[in-house]
Amino acid sequence: MTVQPARLTPAPLIGADDIPYLPRGVRLADDRVRGIRVLQAPERAMQLDAIGDAILGELDGVRSMGAIVRDLAARYNAPPDQIAGDVRDFLTGLIERRMVFVRERP
């Protein structure tokens, strides 16, 4: 018998060199009635907290996840290792939902 950890971190679907982007049909939007930021996607509107909004605001289809992590760490004066884990897990969740796409660096 083995002891299972209470919660497994899902296997990442993106590496530091990969370039994440919002595909057609997925966009950041203001929800003016509720006063929140949302990610609009096919059949889904997901409420974003400030961190999620900040991460997705960096997705320009040019910079790799690694470059985005470095920029966020500098801007928020936070440890890059922690930011890297948060960004990777957040983006992996959205890649699973097909709300973020990834291309490999050319």
Next chain:
Amino acid sequence: MRDQLQQQPRDLDGNPVTPGLPMAMLAEITHRCPLACPYCSNPVELTRAAQELTADDWGRVFRQAADLGVLQVHISGGEPGARRDLAQIVAHARDAGLYVNLITSGIGITRDRLEELDRAGVDHVQLSLQGIRPDMADRISGHPGSWDKKMGFAGWVQDIGFPLTINAVVHRQNLERLPDMIDLAETLGARRIEVATVQFHGWADLNRRALMPTREQAAFARTVVNDARIRLRGRMVIDYVPADHHAVYPKACMGGWGSTGLNVAPDGTVLPCHAAQSIPWMQFENVRDRPLAEIWHLSDSFNAFRGTAWMPEPCRSCDRKTVDFGGCRCQAMALAGDARATDPVCSLSPLHQQVVARAEADADADPGELIYRRMKKGDTS
């Protein structure tokens, strides 16, 4: 209107309730459709073309919906392409700030029109499939040639670059082919597939024997979906509406009555769900007569089953009453003859054994002929 909004909304027993805000609106812009699927979710009494809201009416409804908090509109029908002014309706929805999902059979929308809809601002296309081969697709849809037209349409969707969801309704006659359906969705470049087991309201209830899945089929579908979700992780999303006659607990219908969604019918009638008119005593209001916000906050129909105070036992004392909200009111109406009852598909319902026995008898019976969805004689479709 401010005075009216200060009135205390109450459920059907007079208990005070607190309406939230809707996120999504289903806009059924027409009941006309070239297909005749025997499980169509439209009511058995279909609305005629002459009674449909105009494109400008829809524009007004979309602006009211956005002001009320709606973020996404699902433009559906019938077949929305049966309206020549579909692109104008889509443009009105985008102008109101809504995210536009187009739910279509793919029949009757040419490539030129699809490009026009792209320019009008459609964000996402959902294409229904009735089978994975011409014979099944054409037989279930009652429309010879439907398969070829749908495959052509799916190709244009890919060319233009719309995000695509495949809507696959599964039932007794096609559940064995579910793995092929998932493969086909992937081949067509879909980001998502919605696998929805037939819900037995309206037309589908007339076809229970032909469509009711067996217990083995329901179990098979669950296995196929679970395996495919693992295999396709990060490539395609699978949303699944299981066969609730074989479930332990009912589905959380609409996420709770009048909580997050609303439906506007072709003639402007505003419904808490698309099947709500199957509750015979319930009166519904119309956007021609009253602003959408007032209907949402103040109408008896939307307030009837809000909250949990209206619930009878066994829901009233159940831990799951805020998880599944007692299930589906329309199914309670259909199966228990009482829209307030615990959804009889719930294993805690006193009617559960009877409902399961009837479903199993239907699934084992001779399926008989399909009864196709048709307008009554004299209607224009």
